[in-house]
Amino acid sequence: MRLFICLFVLFFAVGGRAVAEELTEHGEEFNATEMIMHHIGDSHEWHIISFNAGAENEFSVTMPLPVILWHNNGLHVFMSSKFHNEKIIALGDDYAVLEHGHIYITDASGTLVHDENGAVTNASPLDFSITRNVASMLLGFAILLLLFGTAANGYAKRGGLSVPKGIQLLVEPAVLFIRDDIVREQIHSKRKADFFMPYLLTLFFFILINNLIGLVPFFPGASNLSGNISFTLTLAVISFLTINIFASKNYWKHTFLAPGIPLPIKIFIVPVEIIGLFTKPFALMLRLFANITAGHIIILSLTSIVFVLGTVAASPLTIILSLMMYCLEFLVAFLQAYIFTLLTTLFIGIAVNDAH
Amino acid sequence: MGILTPDPGLVFWTTLSFVILLLILRKVAWKPILRALKVREEYIEFSLRDAAQAKMEIARIGERQKEIVEEGRRQRDDIIREARDLKDGIIREAKEAAQKEAVRIIQQTHEQMEREKKEAILGIQQQISELSLEIASKILREELSSDIRQKSVIKQHLQDFTFN
Numbered sequence: 001m002r003l004f005i006c007l008f009v010l011f012f013a014v015g016g017r018a019v020a021e022e023l024t025e026h027g028e029e030f031n032a033t034e035m036i037m038h039h040i041g042d043s044h045e046w047h048i049i050s051f052n053a054g055a056e057n058e059f060s061v062t063m064p065l066p067v068i069l070w071h072n073n074g075l076h077v078f079m080s081s082k083f084h085n086e087k088i089i090a091l092g093d094d095y096a097v098l099e100h101g102h103i104y105i106t107d108a109s110g111t112l113v114h115d116e117n118g119a120v121t122n123a124s125p126l127d128f129s130i131t132r133n134v135a136s137m138l139l140g141f142a143i144l145l146l147l148f149g150t151a152a153n154g155y156a157k158r159g160g161l162s163v164p165k166g167i168q169l170l171v172e173p174a175v176l177f178i179r180d181d182i183v184r185e186q187i188h189s190k191r192k193a194d195f196f197m198p199y200l201l202t203l204f205f206f207i208l209i210n211n212l213i214g215l216v217p218f219f220p221g222a223s224n225l226s227g228n229i230s231f232t233l234t235l236a237v238i239s240f241l242t243i244n245i246f247a248s249k250n251y252w253k254h255t256f257l258a259p260g261i262p263l264p265i266k267i268f269i270v271p272v273e274i275i276g277l278f279t280k281p282f283a284l285m286l287r288l289f290a291n292i293t294a295g296h297i298i299i300l301s302l303t304s305i306v307f308v309l310g311t312v313a314a315s316p317l318t319i320i321l322s323l324m325m326y327c328l329e330f331l332v333a334f335l336q337a338y339i340f341t342l343l344t345t346l347f348i349g350i351a352v353n354d355a356h
Numbered sequence: 357m358g359i360l361t362p363d364p365g366l367v368f369w370t371t372l373s374f375v376i377l378l379l380i381l382r383k384v385a386w387k388p389i390l391r392a393l394k395v396r397e398e399y400i401e402f403s404l405r406d407a408a409q410a411k412m413e414i415a416r417i418g419e420r421q422k423e424i425v426e427e428g429r430r431q432r433d434d435i436i437r438e439a440r441d442l443k444d445g446i447i448r449e450a451k452e453a454a455q456k457e458a459v460r461i462i463q464q465t466h467e468q469m470e471r472e473k474k475e476a477i478l479g480i481q482q483q484i485s486e487l488s489l490e491i492a493s494k495i496l497r498e499e500l501s502s503d504i505r506q507k508s509v510i511k512q513h514l515q516d517f518t519f520n
Contacts, residue, residue: 040359042366068365127365134369141373148385160392161399175389197390198382206374229359230366238374293359 032304040224040296043101043132044080048219063219065135069096069103071125080129096125103127133231136223140209147171148205178204182342186349196348199242203235204341211292211333215326226336227292229285236285239344244277247351280347284340291336295329488517 046063064081071091082089083098088110090096096103097110104112104122113121130138151171158165164172179193183200187193210226225231253259255273258266302322306314495509 037359042363127363128368129365130369131366133366137369137373141377144377145380145384148381148389152385152388155388155392160395171389172393176393179390179393194390198386199378201386202374202378202381206377228363228366230362230364231370233362234367234370234374238371 030304030307032301032308035304036297036300038101039222039300040227040293041101042228044083044098044103044129046132046135046219063135065132066130067103068128068130069125070128071096071105076125091125103129132223133225133228136213136220136225137210137231139220140206140213140225143213144205144209174205175201178341182338182345186342186345188349188353192352196242196246196345200341200345203239203344204337207235207288207340208334208337211337214292214296215329215333224293224296227289227294227296229289232285232289235288235340236281239284239347240278240281242344243280243347243351246348248354250354251351280343284343288336288340291332295325295332299325299329 044067045065048061048063050058050060062081064079067076067078067080067082069076069091071094074092076091076096078089080098088095088097088106088108091105095106095108095110097106097112099112099120102120102124104120104124106112106122115121147167148171151167154165154168178201179197182204183193183197184190187196207226210231213221214224214226216222255277256270258269258273261269299322302318302325305318306312492513495513
């Protein structure tokens, strides 16, 4: 626990510096909204730490990430650090500039056209870059492979009958919980439950590991991947596809024909059912996105208090409140992974279970 | 770009990562782990079933044992009862036989005694008669030495002999 607190203090020291640096970098009044939006958004480089923030000899340690662009039927791959060296990068006949974490196509002089709201109207290339979120996802990917690969190796080497040891002790209760309390509870046929197990286990741990990486306040964490709408959208679409591809005839009959319901009510029920097909994954997408993003925003806001008030005296308040939020977010990381998996399982169960 | 606008690049990488992760983990992790858990559960289930069966078997054997003991006790009781009955019968028979024998012996003895008594009486009577004759002859010789005397003696004797 003492170590934990030390880490937190360290984090706030570092985080504070990062914010302070931003404050001076832009040479304007501290803008909490801008800082928060920047932190929960995506980035083409992975900021690690800044030294001598605000001073003449300030320098930041960042990890450059590969930029992968598809423009005019041509693939362009380079490291994001190239944007630091040359502001305007040639993509074939066109040029690209990086503005607020987004890449735009410009002319040779790098002119950006703004509309009346200040938004950039320039076209963008198809951006498949390994951004901070993608890199963080790959990290999660590697951790999961390592964790479960090791655990599975333990089972293979020591046999299923031996007492679980080491990493197996970490993995087994979680796997058993998902199998017995989520999947088998909702999907009644044991054969079907076993069929969906790999998908649901992967889903749960993929969301969980990304939630947890997002909670680590320093490199290589602090990304907001599972609070990014693209991430939750993708998982929701995969859930949608899984639910509907494996749905039984009976499910479709109930959705489109609503047997046993009088015709006047049917006219209302059937459209509602059809809309329901889409609202279910939509709710999944929004729930995860909103919960994780809200957690990040609250913690960043609490950090901002110090800078908004402009006094270090506010830091005890910030630290105590942030600590409480971190505890809550830690719970939410598990809870949201659980809820996403549970609801997906529930919908799959509704779609594949036999009629009672 | 607002936080609500999906980014095609991230969607692409998420899809790719998730699908690859699913395929790899399914092969490398989920199948071995789930199989191991299943094996262990089945083993426990079978063991429990075996234990229950063994318990039932033991109970059955105990029951059988009790039955055998009960049966043995019953047989023993039967044998003892039979033996007692037999003993009683033998004793009774022996008693009866002994009684009969005793009665027979007593009867025989009685008969013998009767016979012997009769014989003895007969012998006594004979002897008496012989003695009487002898006495008579002696008396006769003595008494008959004188006539008067003879007569009185005869008379007297005859009087005495009226007891028979």
